Amino acid sequence: MIKRSQGFYETFDRKDGSRTTTFCAGCGHGIIHKLIGEAMADLGLQDRAVFVSPVGCAAFCYYYFDCGNVAAPHGRASAVATGLSRVLPDKVVIAYQGDGDLGAIGFNNAFQAANRGEHFACFFINNSLYAMTGGQMAPTTLPGQKTTTTPFGRDVVRTGYPLKVCEILSQLEAPVYIERVSVADTKRIMQARKAVRKALEIQRDGKGYAFVEFLSPCPTNWRMDPLKAADFVNQEMEKVFPLGCYRDRSAEEPARPIPIAIKDIATLMHGSEGGIEPRPDPAFKERHFKFSGFGGQGVLSLGLVVAESAGKAGRYVSWFPSYGPEQRGGAASASVVMGGKEIGSPAVDAPDVLVAMNQPSLEKFLPTVAPGGTVLFEESIPLRPASPAGVTVRPFPAMRIAEEAGTPKAANTAFLGAMMELGLLAVQEDEVLEALDASFAEKPALVERNRRVYGAARAWTREHLA
Numbered sequence: 009m010i011k012r013s014q015g016f017y018e019t020f021d022r023k024d025g026s027r028t029t030t031f032c033a034g035c036g037h038g039i040i041h042k043l044i045g046e047a048m049a050d051l052g053l054q055d056r057a058v059f060v061s062p063v064g065c066a067a068f069c070y071y072y073f074d075c076g077n078v079a080a081p082h083g084r085a086s087a088v089a090t091g092l093s094r095v096l097p098d099k100v101v102i103a104y105q106g107d108g109d110l111g112a113i114g115f116n117n118a119f120q121a122a123n124r125g126e127h128f129a130c131f132f133i134n135n136s137l138y139a140m141t142g143g144q145m146a147p148t149t150l151p152g153q154k155t156t157t158t159p160f161g162r163d164v165v166r167t168g169y170p171l172k173v174c175e176i177l178s179q180l181e182a183p184v185y186i187e188r189v190s191v192a193d194t195k196r197i198m199q200a201r202k203a204v205r206k207a208l209e210i211q212r213d214g215k216g217y218a219f220v221e222f223l224s225p226c227p228t229n230w231r232m233d234p235l236k237a238a239d240f241v242n243q244e245m246e247k248v249f250p251l252g253c254y255r256d257r258s259a260e261e262p263a264r265p266i267p268i269a270i271k272d273i274a275t276l277m278h279g280s281e282g283g284i285e286p287r288p289d290p291a292f293k294e295r296h297f298k299f300s301g302f303g304g305q306g307v308l309s310l311g312l313v314v315a316e317s318a319g320k321a322g323r324y325v326s327w328f329p330s331y332g333p334e335q336r337g338g339a340a341s342a343s344v345v346m347g348g349k350e351i352g353s354p355a356v357d358a359p360d361v362l363v364a365m366n367q368p369s370l371e372k373f374l375p376t377v378a379p380g381g382t383v384l385f386e387e388s389i390p391l392r393p394a395s396p397a398g399v400t401v402r403p404f405p406a407m408r409i410a411e412e413a414g415t416p417k418a419a420n421t422a423f424l425g426a427m428m429e430l431g432l433l434a435v436q437e438d439e440v441l442e443a444l445d446a447s448f449a450e451k452p453a454l455v456e457r458n459r460r461v462y463g464a465a466r467a468w469t470r471e472h473l474a
């Protein structure tokens with residue numbers, strides 16, 4: 009009797025109530041899943057493994073593999089695996105990708121991850137076409153092969169040659185291990201089994217990037233029975249994609265430190281080694297800010313100062329910029345979320361606080377402000393759109409205040425002072441000032457000038473708005 013791999017769940021319970029796998033008879037995905045599940049369990053890695061599922065026929069890996077699971081957008085498994093392996097350096101990260109997924113839409117990020125020598129195992133399933141969507145040509149389609157988008161056979165003059173990913177990656181310095189195997193018959197499956205184990209051992213030992221390509225039958229889209237499909241792999245695919253080991257430095261490679269550890273991310277977020285860790289505060293209601301204007305007005309910097317001050321206050325915080333291609337001009341905005349627990353999404357669709365420094369941004373974002381929210385907009389904006397019900401909308405002479413305080417370009421800092429005076433920032437003044445000063449670390453002459461604008465804005469707000 010064929011035994012279930014220990015790396016799989018006991019039963020494959022799917023949301024729709026069914027318990028079967030999603031694969032057709034004779035499909036290579038199932039065999040490859042089994043090899044990975046077995047290796048993961050035999051090497052004792054299940055509790056450390058995080059599996060990144062692709063988009064494609066193997067999208068449902070998380071129904072099968074009994075380990076950590078994350079589903080990536082199409083083509084982004086290598087990017088997701090990069091992030092996971094950097095923030096969870098003690099985990100064994102596995103990216104699983106089809107040839108449409110990795111070879112087409114996701115090629116660049118897969119290639120760059122390999123070039124950086126990221127710490128994960130990448131399993132690349134080459135079935136010569138986009139299977140899940142009905143058998144369209146992929147970069148790996150053989151010359152002359154018929155697919156739904158090459159009904160007369162792939163014409164290399166018009167569509168290029170098959171992409172040989174192992175050969176391309178083997179030009180790079182960083183990968184520790186690169187091998188192409190096949191799952192078309194038992195002898196080849198045994199070789200594939202060894203390759204999977206080696207790739208996972210390399211992860212277990214922290215040695216770096218491992219890549220295994222599998223030639224894998226897709227009887228359904230090739231319109232063949234499983235035996236003919238296996239023959240097609242052996243006879244036709246292997247001619248174009250020779251099996252073999254393209255790189256193996258696993259024996260001599262030392263265990264390398266992970267490039268960015270969690271401690272360093274905290275450092276990036278909080279400015280200094282040993283900086284303030286966010287403090288959970290379930291009572292704090294998440295606060296959403298949008299700072300908007302045109303490029304060059306300092307809306308991104310304003311958002312950063314607010315985000316930094318929230319970090320200093322021990323809040324969880326995200327800062328998410330949006331800007332056009334222009335260095336100056338064009339729309340720019342920064343979304344900041346501060347919370348008492350981890351931020352779910354850095355996107356701000358309904359701000360509680362909106363700062364609008366020009367007409368288009370006021371028109372664009374005013375209707376989105378949450379009920380009970382506050383809007384501060386640059387007073388010199390000529391046209392005033394209607395205010396949504398339940399939203400406090402205040403004109404504020406940021407440009408005039410900045411100019412009168414001697415630094416006309418610091419209108420963004422004037423908004424900072426106004427928000428602080430109105431109690432919109434939920435942080436202490438010393439935290440705001442520290443963040444403001446730090447934003448001019450490379451231009452110390454501007455520290456005092458911005459403090460002056462900040463103070464003038466607070467005074468004006470106290471007198472006219474508070």
Ligand SMILES: Cc1ncc(C[n+]2csc(CCOP(=O)(O)OP(=O)(O)O)c2C)c(N)n1
Binds near residue numbers: 109110138
């Ligand atoms: C961004 C995006 N573009 C396109 C699709 C449609 N899509 C779903 S699966 C797929 C191709 C998958 O092919 P491959 O990676 O070769 O995996 P296979 O199905 O052959 O295992 C495409 C294009 C999608 N889901 N998302």
Ligand code: SF4
Binds near residue numbers: 034035037140225228
């Ligand atoms: S369509 Fe092809 S790749 Fe997808 S499950 Fe069926 S045989 Fe496998």
